[in-house]
Structures are given as structure tokens and as C-alpha cells.
Amino acid sequence: MSNPTEPILxxxxxxxxxxxxxxxxxxxxxxxxxxxxxxxxxxDWYDPTTWEPxxxxxxxxxxxxxxxxxxxxxxxxxxxxxxxxVAKGIRRLVxxxxxxxxxxxxxxxxxxxxxxxxxxxxxxxxMQNFSEGDFLGQVLSGEVTLPAGDMLEPxxxxxxxxxxxxxxxxxxxxxxxxxxxxxxxxxxxGEAIREIAxxxxxxxxxxxxxxxxxxxxxxxxHVPQEAIEIFSFLFGEVLDGRNAHLTDGVTRALGRPPRDxxxxxxxxxxxxxxxxxxxx
Ligand SMILES: NC(=O)c1ccc[n+]([C@@H]2O[C@H](COP(=O)([O-])OP(=O)(O)OC[C@H]3O[C@@H](n4cnc5c(N)ncnc54)[C@H](OP(=O)(O)O)[C@@H]3O)[C@@H](O)[C@H]2O)c1
Numbered sequence: 001m002s003n004p005t006e007p008i009l010x011x012x013x014x015x016x017x018x019x020x021x022x023x024x025x026x027x028x029x030x031x032x033x034x035x036x037x038x039x040x041x042x043x044d045w046y047d048p049t050t051w052e053p054x055x056x057x058x059x060x061x062x063x064x065x066x067x068x069x070x071x072x073x074x075x076x077x078x079x080x081x082x083x084x085x086v087a088k089g090i091r092r093l094v095x096x097x098x099x100x101x102x103x104x105x106x107x108x109x110x111x112x113x114x115x116x117x118x119x120x121x122x123x124x125x126x127m128q129n130f131s132e133g134d135f136l137g138q139v140l141s142g143e144v145t146l147p148a149g150d151m152l153e154p155x156x157x158x159x160x161x162x163x164x165x166x167x168x169x170x171x172x173x174x175x176x177x178x179x180x181x182x183x184x185x186x187x188x189x190g191e192a193i194r195e196i197a198x199x200x201x202x203x204x205x206x207x208x209x210x211x212x213x214x215x216x217x218x219x220x221x222h223v224p225q226e227a228i229e230i231f232s233f234l235f236g237e238v239l240d241g242r243n244a245h246l247t248d249g250v251t252r253a254l255g256r257p258p259r260d261x262x263x264x265x266x267x268x269x270x271x272x273x274x275x276x277x278x279x280x
Contacts, residue, residue: 003059004030004059004170005031005059006031006057006058006059006060007031007032007033007057007058007059008025008030008031008032008033008058008059008060008061008062008169008170009033009035009054009055009058009060009061009062009090010022010025010032010033010034010035010061010062010064011035011036011043011061011062011063011064011065012035012036012062012064012065012066012096013034013035013036013039014034014036014038015036015064015066016126016128016129016132016133016158017064017096017126017158017161017162017165018034018035018036018062018064020158020159020161020162021062021162021165021166021169022034023162024162024163024166025166025169025170028166028170030170033054033058035054035061039054041053041054045065045066045077045081048077048080051081051084052084052088055084055085055088055090056088058090059090059092060090060091060092060093060094060169061085061090061092061093061094062094062096062165062169063078063081063082063093063094063095063096063111064096065077065078065096065107067226067227067230068098068104068230068234069097069098069101069103069104069107070098070101070103070104070230070233070234071226071230074103074107075103075106075107075110076110078095078107078110078111079107079110079111079113079114082095082110082111082113082114082116082118083114085114085116086114086115086116090116091116091117092116092117092169092175093111093114093116093117093118093119094118094119094120094121094165094168094169094174095107095108095111095118095119095120095121096121096123096161096165097120097121097122097123098122098123098238099122099123099124099180099181099182099243100238100242100243101238104122108120108122117175117176118175118176119168119174119175119176119177119179120177120178120179121161121164121165121168121179121181122178122179122180122181122249123156123161123181124153124154124155124156124181124182124183124243125153125155125156126155126156126157126158126161127155127156127157127158127183127192127261127264127265127268128157128158128264128268130144130192130193130196131264131268131273131274132273134223134227134231136273136274137221139193139196139204139274140274140276142202142203142204142205143204143205143206143207144189144193144204144205144206144207145206145207145208145209145213145214145217146189146206146208146209146214146235147208147209147210147211147213147214147232147235147236148188148189148208148235148239149189149208150188150189150190150208151188151189151239151240151241151244152186152187152188152241152244153186153187153188153189153192153239153243153244154182154183154184154185154186154187154243154244154245154246154247155182155183155187155192155261155264156181156182156183156250156258157183157258157259157263157264159259160181160183160250160254160258160259161181163250163253163254164179164181164249164250164253164254167253167254168253174253177253179249179250179252179253180247180249181247181249181250181258182243182245182246182247182249182250182258183246183258183259183260183261184246184257184258184259184260185246185260185261186244186245186246187261189206189208190206190208191261192206192261193205193206194206195261195262195265196265196268196269196274198265199262199265199266199268199269200265200269200274202274211232211235211236214231214232214235215228215231215232218231
């Protein structure tokens with residue numbers, strides 16, 4: 001266990017998992033340092049001069065890379081960051097990675113090679129991509145057009161990822177673990193949208209498109225080219241069935257089952273994730 005008086009650095013601090021990790025650590029009374037471009041001191045993956053000030057005096061770190069471990073430069077950056085942390089005496093690191101991605105596995109290895117006391121969270125698609133991520137706009141528009149066909153995905157709840165991250169950062173027994181995190185059920189993108197429609201009481205449809213149609217639509221919405229390339233890679237290559245199976249990673253780490261998509265959709269709807277100005 002890291003020294004509980006030293007802050008835990010949480011990268012991606014305002015993002016889907018990072019802000020949940022911070023909320024849990026803070027409510028447990030543990031000191032936290034937020035790590036992102038908007039934090040003080042700022043942390044920027046593309047500006048290594050910001051890394052050392054963010055690491056000064058911390059006892060452990062949660063590493064969520066942005067935009068994706070499959071992006072160019074991610075392996076080098078995460079490896080270099082981990083080596084710097086270990087050189088500064090910060091041994092306990094928890095890395096968020098993506099399931100079924102060779103590049104993410106190279107980043108895992110680069111971080112492992114730092115010699116840190118490492119826990120890897122190898123996660124499947126987050127349920128929250130639909131409620132606070134890149135597909136929220138499509139859900140709100142009533143039509144979700146993604147190049148996902150009828151592929152099954154065991155979507156996982158970011159709250160479960162945060163619970164596992166906090167356990168790994170604060171408890172003994174998780175060092176060296178490779179936690180494959182999935183939800184409890186295989187869900188197609190069409191079913192996911194039907195669950196959200198049922199939870200909100202609104203009409204929302206799912207229309208599968210090709211990767212090329214998806215990329216063109218994203219470009220028309222002025223989504224940055226780097227993001228389009230990552231999505232096209234994830235939909236075009238990773239979403240080929242290789243991840244269409246369940247794991248017991250959440251249960252093994254936490255001693256309880258993961259949350260189901262229906263529960264997520266119900267709670268997110270109740271919290272206003274898909275509320276519209278018309279009150280829908
Ligand atoms: N989403 C999924 O379904 C999924 C599944 C498996 C794995 N993952 C992995 O999870 C990680 C996060 O992905 P996400 O899409 O869910 O994002 P996210 O955590 O919701 O995203 C954004 C966070 O990154 C920060 N950020 C943005 N640019 C940054 C930069 N240049 N330097 C430092 N911080 C920066 C943002 O804060 P500021 O704007 O303040 O900088 C924010 O805190 C990725 O490595 C991804 O591979 C995601």
C-alpha cells in the first residue's frame with residue numbers, strides 16, 4: 001500500500017473514469033492530485049515538462065492515457081511516464097488499458113518494464129460512452145449511426161472500473177494483477193440503444209453504417225482527424241468479435257458482480273444524462 005498521507009495522482013482527472021476515481025478517493029478521506037491539462041499544476045501527455053511537477057510528492061498514480069493507447073506515441077509516452085514515476089520513488093501504478101488491442105498491450109509492457117508495482121485494468125467499451133462520451137450527441141439526436149453491425153460487446157460501467165482502480169491503488173493484493181474488466185452481459189449496440197430508449201421513454205434508433213460512412217459523418221461534424229482515425233480503427237479492427245466474451249475481472253477484484261447495462265441506463269436516465277431542454 002502507498003503512504004496514505006501522500007496524494008494519489010489521477011490522470012484523466014475530469015474524464016469518465018478519472019473523475020470517478022477522484023470522487024471515491026476523496027470521499028474515503030485520501031489526498032488526491034488531479035492530472036489533466038486543466039488541473040493545477042497542469043498535466044499534458046504532449047508536454048513532458050508538465051509530468052515531473054504533477055508527480056512531485058505523490059505516493060501512487062492512476063494512468064489513463066488520452067486519447068487512446070493505440071494512438072501514435074502512446075507506448076513511448078506511457079513508458080517514459082512510468083519510468084519517471086519509478087525514478088521518483090512512486091512505485092504503485094494502475095494503468096487503464098483497452099481490451100484486444102495489440103498497441104495497448106505494447107503500452108502495458110512499456111509500463112511494466114519500468115519495474116513499478118503495477119496493476120493493469122484491461123477494459124472493454126464503457127457504458128458511459130453513450131451518456132457522457134463521444135456518442136452522447138447521437139443518442140440525444142434520436143439516431144445512433146455507428147459501424148458496429150450487430151456485434152456483441154460486454155459493455156462495462158465506468159463506476160465498476162473506478163471501484164477496481166481505487167482498490168488497486170489503496171489495498172494490498174492487486175500488484176501484478178491483469179484485471180480484464182467486462183460487464184455481466186453481452187449486448188449489441190442495437191440492444192444498448194433499446195435499453196437507453198426504454199430508460200428514457202424516448203424514441204432512439206440504431207442504424208448500422210460502414211466505417212467509411214461513419215468517418216465521413218464525423219468529419220462533417222468537425223471531429224478531429226486523430227479521433228476519427230482511432231474510432232475507425234476501434235470499429236474497423238478491434239470490434240470483430242475478439243472481445244465478445246465475458247470475464248470475471250470485476251467480481252474477482254471487488255467480490256461483487258459488475259453492473260448490468262439496464263441498471264446503468266436506468267440510473268443515468270434518472271440522473272438526467274439524456275435530459276433535453278424540452279424536459280424529455
Ligand atoms: N471509452 C472507452 O470505452 C474505453 C474503453 C477501454 C479503454 N479506454 C481507455 O481509457 C482512456 C480514456 O479514454 P476516454 O475516451 O474514456 O477519455 P476520458 O477519460 O473521458 O477523457 C478525457 C480526460 O483526458 C484529459 N485529457 C485530454 N487531453 C489530454 C492531454 N493531452 N494530456 C493529458 N490529459 C488530457 C481530459 O482533461 P483535460 O481536458 O483537462 O486535459 C479528461 O480528464 C484511453 O486511454 C482509452 O484507451 C477507453
